Amino acid sequence: MKFASEFRDGGLARRIATAIAVECQPGRSYSFMEFCGGHTHTIARYGLEAMLPAAIRLVHGPGCPVCVLPVGRIDSGIELARDHGVILCTYGDMMRVPGSHRLSLLKAKAAGGDIRMVWSTLDALKIARDNHDREVVFFAIGFETTTPPTAMALKMAKAEGLTNFSIFCNHVLTPSAMRAVLQGGSLPLEGVIGPGHVSAVIGIDPYREFSDRGMPVVVAGFEPLDLLQAILMLVRQVNEDRPSVENAYVRALPATGNERAQQAIAETMKMRDSFEWRGLGTLPDSALRLADDYAEFDAEARFSLPYRTIPDPKSCACAEVVRGIKRPQECPLFGRSCTPDNPIGSCMVSSEGGCAAHWLYGRHQMTNDGRKNVV
Amino acid sequence: MNANAHRNRHLFPRPLDMVDGRVDLTHGGGGRAMAQLISELFAGAFDNPYLAQGNDMAVMPPTGGRLVMSTDGYVVSPIFFPGGDIGSLAVHGTVNDVAMSGARPLYLSASFILEEGLPLADLKQIVESMATAAKQADVLIVTGDTKVVERGKADGIFIVTTGVGSLQDELHIAGDRIRPGDAIILSGTIGDHGIALLSKRENLEFETTIESDSAPLHGLIRAMIEADPDIHCLRDPTRGGLAATLNELAHQSGLGMIVDEDAVPIKPAVRGACELLGIDPIGVANEGKLIAFCSPDKAEALVAVMRRQPFGENAVIIGHAQPDPRRLVWLKTSFGGERVIEWFNGEQLPRIC
Numbered sequence: 001m002k003f004a005s006e007f008r009d010g011g012l013a014r015r016i017a018t019a020i021a022v023e024c025q026p027g028r029s030y031s032f033m034e035f036c037g038g039h040t041h042t043i044a045r046y047g048l049e050a051m052l053p054a055a056i057r058l059v060h061g062p063g064c065p066v067c068v069l070p071v072g073r074i075d076s077g078i079e080l081a082r083d084h085g086v087i088l089c090t091y092g093d094m095m096r097v098p099g100s101h102r103l104s105l106l107k108a109k110a111a112g113g114d115i116r117m118v119w120s121t122l123d124a125l126k127i128a129r130d131n132h133d134r135e136v137v138f139f140a141i142g143f144e145t146t147t148p149p150t151a152m153a154l155k156m157a158k159a160e161g162l163t164n165f166s167i168f169c170n171h172v173l174t175p176s177a178m179r180a181v182l183q184g185g186s187l188p189l190e191g192v193i194g195p196g197h198v199s200a201v202i203g204i205d206p207y208r209e210f211s212d213r214g215m216p217v218v219v220a221g222f223e224p225l226d227l228l229q230a231i232l233m234l235v236r237q238v239n240e241d242r243p244s245v246e247n248a249y250v251r252a253l254p255a256t257g258n259e260r261a262q263q264a265i266a267e268t269m270k271m272r273d274s275f276e277w278r279g280l281g282t283l284p285d286s287a288l289r290l291a292d293d294y295a296e297f298d299a300e301a302r303f304s305l306p307y308r309t310i311p312d313p314k315s316c317a318c319a320e321v322v323r324g325i326k327r328p329q330e331c332p333l334f335g336r337s338c339t340p341d342n343p344i345g346s347c348m349v350s351s352e353g354g355c356a357a358h359w360l361y362g363r364h365q366m367t368n369d370g371r372k373n374v375v
Numbered sequence: 376m377n378a379n380a381h382r383n384r385h386l387f388p389r390p391l392d393m394v395d396g397r398v399d400l401t402h403g404g405g406g407r408a409m410a411q412l413i414s415e416l417f418a419g420a421f422d423n424p425y426l427a428q429g430n431d432m433a434v435m436p437p438t439g440g441r442l443v444m445s446t447d448g449y450v451v452s453p454i455f456f457p458g459g460d461i462g463s464l465a466v467h468g469t470v471n472d473v474a475m476s477g478a479r480p481l482y483l484s485a486s487f488i489l490e491e492g493l494p495l496a497d498l499k500q501i502v503e504s505m506a507t508a509a510k511q512a513d514v515l516i517v518t519g520d521t522k523v524v525e526r527g528k529a530d531g532i533f534i535v536t537t538g539v540g541s542l543q544d545e546l547h548i549a550g551d552r553i554r555p556g557d558a559i560i561l562s563g564t565i566g567d568h569g570i571a572l573l574s575k576r577e578n579l580e581f582e583t584t585i586e587s588d589s590a591p592l593h594g595l596i597r598a599m600i601e602a603d604p605d606i607h608c609l610r611d612p613t614r615g616g617l618a619a620t621l622n623e624l625a626h627q628s629g630l631g632m633i634v635d636e637d638a639v640p641i642k643p644a645v646r647g648a649c650e651l652l653g654i655d656p657i658g659v660a661n662e663g664k665l666i667a668f669c670s671p672d673k674a675e676a677l678v679a680v681m682r683r684q685p686f687g688e689n690a691v692i693i694g695h696a697q698p699d700p701r702r703l704v705w706l707k708t709s710f711g712g713e714r715v716i717e718w719f720n721g722e723q724l725p726r727i728c
Contacts, residue, residue: 004650010711047712119652224710351653364703364715 007223014051016228021053023235031057031188032234033324035178036195037064037352038222044357046224056231059187059324060354062177062280063195065142066093067322067346067353070278071310073170074099076300077139080168081105081113084303087131088115089124090139091146093350098343100310105139121153128157128165137299139168144201147171147269147288148261154268154294166299169289172275174198175206176286180277182215187324191234193227194219196249203257207245214243221249268294276309278346279319318345321354328355328362335359387411396495403489403523416499417519420506425482425517433517435482438541443478445469446537452726454501454531457571458586459662461534462501466508467589467662468613468728469538474593475609475665477548477600478540480512485519485536490529501532512591514538545604550627552607557696558674559632560667562595562681563588563689565617566645569659572727574648581651585644590663595684599667602680608668611661613728618658618716620666621704631699634716635707638693657706658719660727668696 024030034040040060043049049058062068074097081088088105095106095117109115114134118124121138128136140150150167157165174195182189192215194207199219207217216237220230230248237243247255268291275287290298299305312319316338317331328334328347338344340356347353351360391411401408418426425433449465459467466483473480485505489498509516567588574583592611599606608628612620617639621632641649641656649656663686669677674692681687694707704716 005709008710010709013710045714046708046710047714050712360717361714364701 004223007221007225008046009225013046013224013228016225016232017051020056020228020232020235023232023239024053024055025239028055028238029057030055030190030235030238031059032191032193032231033059033061033181033187033189034193034227035061035063035174036193036198037067037350037354037357038195038197039193039220039227040064040354040357041352042222042224042227044361047361048224048227051228052231056235059189060321060327061192061324062181062277062322063143063174064322064347064350064352064354065146065172066097066350067318068172068177068277068279069097069141069170069346070276071099071312072276072308074104075310076305076307077105077168078103078108078113079305080137080139080299080303081108081115082111084135086114086135086137086303087127088113088137088139089118089127090115091119091141092117094139094141096343096349097346098313098349121149125153125156125162125165128162129160132164134164135302136165137168138165139170141170143172143174143195143198145195145197147265148201148258151261151264151268154290154297155264157297158294166297166302167290168299168305169269171269171288172277173286173288174202175209176283177277177280178207178210180280180283180286181323182210184280184323189215190238191216191218193230193234194245196221196226196253199247199249199257200253201258201261204245204247204253204255211243211245216243217245218248219246219253221252267291278312279322313344316345318347318355321345321347328358331355335363383414387415391415391495393495393499398489398491398493398495398498398523400491400523400525403521409521412521416502417521420502421485421509421516421519423515423517425515426519431518433482435517438481440478440541440543443473443476443540443542444537445472446535447472449534449536449728450530450726451572451728452530453572453575454497456575456587458567459589460501460504461532462503462505463508464589464662464728465534465536466505466512466514467591469536470512470514470591470593471611471662471665473538473540474591474596475548475611476540476542477546477596477606477609478542479597480514480538480540480593482517482539483509483514483536485516485534487519487521488529488533488535489521489523490531491523491526493531498532508591512593546600548606548609550608550610550624553624553628553630553668553696554607554670555630555696555698556671557607557668558671558692559621559634559694559696560669560674560678560681561617561639561691561693562592562665562667562687563663564640564642564645565612565661565664566641566649566656566659568662569616569727570645570648573652581648583644583648585642585648588661588663590686592663592665592686595681595687596665598680598684598687599677603669603673603677605673606667606669606677609665611665613662614660615718616656616658616660617666618655618704619718621716622718624668625699625702625704628696629702630696631701631703631705632694632696633705633707633713634694636709638691640689640691655719657716662728671695
C-alpha cells in the first residue's frame with residue numbers, strides 16, 4: 001500500500017535505530033516527549049522503545065483528545081442527551097469515556113439517551129436534516145485535526161439555515177497544551193516530537209516559540225519509520241545544540257499548513273479565555289468557542305449548559321499520565337480495576353491513550369522460550 | 376415448485392401483494408393473514424416433505440450418528456449487503472457452526488421476528504435467498520415460526536436459525552484437542568464480511584467493490600475430514616475476527632498461539648479500508664472462513680486439499696500453537712517484532728451478523 005507499508009519496513013527501521021544508537025553520546029540522556037496519542041499508539045504497536053538505545057526515553061504527551069477532556073465536559077454531554085432530549089452525535093472514541101458516577105455516553109445511551117456514533121460531521125448534519133422535529137447536537141472534540149470538519153459543518157449549517165443543529169464545542173489547541181507541559185517544569189525534556197496531522201492544518205511555525213526557548217521540535221508522521229527518523233533528527237539537534245523546528249513529514253505537510261482550513265476555523269470560531277484540561281488544569285487561550293456570527297449554533301448557550309469542574313476519580317493517575325510524569329503501569333488502578341472494557345480513567349479508553357496503548361501492546365513481554373519457538 | 380403452486384384460492388382469494396404490500400400486525404396474529412404468509416411465501420420457498428406435513432414440529436428419521444445442534448440469532452444491518460443478505464447469512468452462519476464439529480448439517484429451523492412495515496417484497500427476497508442458500512448447503516428448513524412486532528420495536532427483520540447435524544462416531548474435533556506445535560491453517564482472506572458491511576452503513580458509506588465472504592463451508596470441511604480425520608479443531612472466525620477466535624481457543628486449549636502477520640491473506644481493498652478507518656483487519660468479522668488446527672506433519676497436505684475446494688482456494692498455514700501458561704496469542708509482525716493480539720473492544724461495529 002503506497003505511503004503506508006513502505007514506512008513500516010522493519011529492516012530499514014533497525015538500520016535507523018542503529019544510527020540513533022551510534023549517534024547517542026555517552027553520559028547524555030535524551031528524553032523526548034511524543035506529544036500525540038497517535039504517536040504513542042505507533043510506538044507501542046511496533047515496539048519501538050525496545051529497538052532504541054537505553055539513553056533514549058520516550059515520554060507520552062497529552063495529545064489524545066479524549067484523555068484531556070475533563071469529567072465536567074462528559075457530564076455536560078450526558079446531560080444534553082438525558083435531560084434535554086437531543087440527538088447527541090459524537091465520534092466513537094467518546095462513547096466509553098467515564099464521566100461522574102461511573103456513567104459514560106455508552107451507558108447513557110443504554111439508559112435511553114439518543115446518542116449516535118458518527119464518523120464525520122457530515123453525518124451529524126444529515127441526521128439534523130432528517131430529523132426536523134429534534135434538536136441535534138454534535139459533541140465536537142479534538143485538536144486542530146478535527147477542528148476544520150467542525151468549522152465546515154458550521155458553515156454548511158448556516159448556509160442551509162438549519163435551525164435544529166448545534167455544536168458542543170470542545171476543540172483544543174496543541175501549542176497551548178505543549179506550552180503548559182513544557183512550562184510545568186515537572187519533567188526534564190530534551191526534545192518534542194510534534195504531531196504531523198496537526199501541522200497539516202496549522203503548519204510548523206507555531207512551534208518556533210519552543211525552539212526559540214531552546215527546545216528542539218521535530219514534526220513527524222505516524223508510521224514507525226517516521227517516528228524513528230524524527231528521533232534521529234532530535235538526537236542530532238541535541239548533540240549539535242541546535243534547537244529548531246524541523247519537518248520530518250515532508251511527504252504530507254507543507255510548512256504553512258492548510259490555509260483554507262485555517263480560514264474556516266478563523267471564520268467560525270474564537271479563542272476561549274480559558275478551558276479546563278484533564279491533567280493540565282485550567283489553561284488560558286487553549287481552546288475554541290463558536291464565533292459570535294455563529295452563536296446561534298452554540299449548544300452551550302442554546303441549552304444553558306452550566307460548566308462544573310468535577311475531580312478525577314480517586315487514585316486515577318490520568319492527570320500524571322497525560323503529562324508524562326507517570327507511566328501507565330505506575331498507576332495503582334492500571335490493569336486491576338481499570339481496563340479497556342471497564343475504564344476508570346480516560347487514558348484507558350482511546351487507542352491513543354497511553355494506558356490503552358500499553359494495555360494492548362506493551363503489557364506482555366515474550367519469554368525467551370517463546371522467542372526460540374518463533375525462530 | 377413456485378410460490379403460486381401453494382396458493383389455496385379457496386382459503387385466500389386475494390394473493391399477497393408482493394409489490395407494494397407490507398408486513399402488518401395481522402401477519403403474526405395467528406389468523407388467516409399469518410396462514411397466508413406461511414402458505415404463499417415460506418412453504419413455497421422452503422418446500423420439503425417435513426415442512427409440508429404442516430405440523431408445529433418436524434419429525435425426521437434417525438441420522439445414524441451423534442446429533443450436533445447449534446443456534447444463532449441474526450440482526451445484521453443493513454439487511455441487504457454486498458455479497459449476501461440476512462437470509463443467506465442466517466443459513467451460512469448456522470450451517471457453519473454445525474459443520475465446525477465435523478458433522479454433516481441436515482436440518483434448520485427458522486424463526487422470523489418481523490417489524491410492522493417491512494415491505495413484503497424485501498421479505499420475499501430474503502426468504503428466497505434463504506431457500507437458495509439452504510439448497511446450496513444441502514440442508515432442509517423443516518420448521519419455523521413468524522412473529523410480528525410493532526413498528527419501532529425491531530429493525531425490519533431478525534432471524535434465528537437452529538441447525539441439526541449428524542456426526543460420525545470416530546470424529547472428535549474440538550478446542551480442547553489442540554496440542555502444542557499444531558499448525559494453524561486459515562482458509563482464505565480475512566475481514567471481507569465486516570468491511571463489506573461497514574461500507575454500506577448509513578453513516579459510513581464508502582465506495583468499494585468488497586463483498587461479504589458469507590458462504591457455507593460444509594463441503595470444504597467434508598473434503599478436509601476425508602483427507603485427515605484427525606483434524607484437532609475447526610472454528611469459524613466470525614464476530615471479533617481472527618483475534619477473538621484465537622484468544623477463545625487459547626483459553627479453551629490452555630495453550631498460546633503465534634501467528635505470522637505476513638502469512639495472513641488480506642485483500643488490498645480490505646487492507647486499505649481498515650487503514651482509513653483505523654481498525655485492525657485481524658479483529659474484523661468473517662462469515663465464510665475457517666481456521667483449522669492439525670499436526671504439523673499433516674498441515675501441508677491438508678492445505679493442498681483445501682485449495683482444491685470452493686471457499687478454500689487461498690488456504691494457508693499462518694502459525695502454530697505453543698505451550699504458554701499465560702495463554703497469549705502472539706503476532707509475529709511484518710515489521711519484525713512480536714506483539715500480543717488481544718480481544719478488541721467491539722462496540723464500534725455492532726450488528727454485523
